[in-house]
Amino acid sequence: MSEKIKIAIAQGATCSGCDIAILDLDVDLLKLFEVADLTFAPILTDIKFKDVEAMKDGEITLTLYHGAVRNTENEYVAKLLRKKSKILIAYGACAAFGGIPGLANVTTRENIMNTVYEDTASTVNPEHVRPQTKYVTPEGHKLELPELFEEVKTLDDVVDVDYIIGACPPTREMNVQLLQVILDFVSGKGELPPKGMILACERTLCEECPREKPEKVYVDEIKSVDYTELDPEKCFLEQGILCFGPATRGGCDSKCINVNMPCRGCMGPTAAVMDHGASMLSAFSSIMKISGTETEIPEEEIAEFMKKLRDPLGTLYRFTLPKSLLKRVVKEQK
Amino acid sequence: MLRLLLVQFGLDQDRLELAWISAGEAEKFSTTINGFIDRIIELGPSPYRLEGKSVKEAVSV
Secondary structure, three states: OOOOEEEEEEEOEOOOHHHHHHHOOHHHHHHHHHHEEEOOOOOOOOOOHHHHHOOOOOOEEEEEEEOEEEEHHHHHHHHHHHHHEEEEEEEOHHHHHOOHHHHHHHOOHHHHHHHHHHHOOOOOOOOOOOOOOEEEOOOOOEEEOOOEEEEEEOHHHOOOOOEEEOOOOOOHHHHHHHHHHHHHHHHOOOOOOOOOOEOOOOOEHHHOOOOEOOOOOOEOOOEOOOOOOOOOOEOOHHHOEOOOHHHEEOOOOOHHHHOOOOOOOOOOEOOOOOOHHHHHHHHHHOOEOOOOOOOOOOHHHHHHHHHOOOOHHHHHOOOOHHHOOOOOOOOOOO | OHHHHHHHHOOOHHHOOOOOOOOOOHHHHHHHHHHHHHHHHHHOOOHHHOOOOOHHHHHOO
8 A cells, every 4th residue: 555645734824614624524534544644733633843844845745724824923834834745725715815814904913912902991901011922031931922914914925825725614515526636646546736726616606506696686775684684585686785606706505695695705706807806896886776877876875875885895805805906904994 | 885995995085086078078078187186196195105114104194
């Protein structure tokens, strides 16, 4: 029996949902461990950074890196695993596009520190104490904490990435596909896909959405999921709900749609699109039903109508802010 | 909606303008454009152009 390949699961700024998603392969994991040895995987194994440092370059065949790059440790792990791995996959929306942690780009490091260490209601910190990233104890021990970057980056902002798997987290079906590619590659039955490929459909979610697509869609009033009763049969756009389907890749089996929730765009933009949020903005505003001819629409009416979309930035760039054209907010909020 | 979004990004709302001008309205075209240019010059460089400065400096504009 040929030697097992080495695989690793590395963490950046993550919620670990991706670790759980991998574990959700449950019985199929046995197939994986027949051909692969799990080396570095902080949530599952006790292997330390120094053990990975001691490995040869390229000794690990495949690493799945999930989480965004938000501090020096995230970047260190990314660079270390890139060095020691033949194949590095940006696994999950955070590593691929920035994900939810990417929304921290609406603020600054200083604002974050102020909020966490002073402004929250239950914090009492009259001396403005802040954590130190380097400290030498009286006994001479050197203690270190990672340094927070000024902005959130994606994995491919810091290292060369071979493949991308979006979604938050990747679905079981996507993981099963990934597993099959690994098994085929190891047994020599299949080749690796071309570098840079993303595990998703080239087309948008609307293609695979089970709901009936109406001939024409007009939004009379922008509605929000938290105060609207959602019809489980109608297209969400028809109901005035901003569903990211038209701007987002399919390949996730419409899982959210099937439980009566609109798409939030975690599979990322299609290849033709530069900026995910702008693409959705364009699609959504093109179906607005506003009275009057184009030259006559009163500015106030448009403003009232648009106000119903609370937080355009957060809604349109929920998973992709670090990959947007503007990348971050420049003026301080409040 | 784009205006609301750009304001959230930190840009002054006067940096975006939409005008409907036909090819025959030459005077309206030049007044609109010149007015816009004056407004933009007053507002100064976009905060996104302040590269080379640290983000902190850019943010404190």
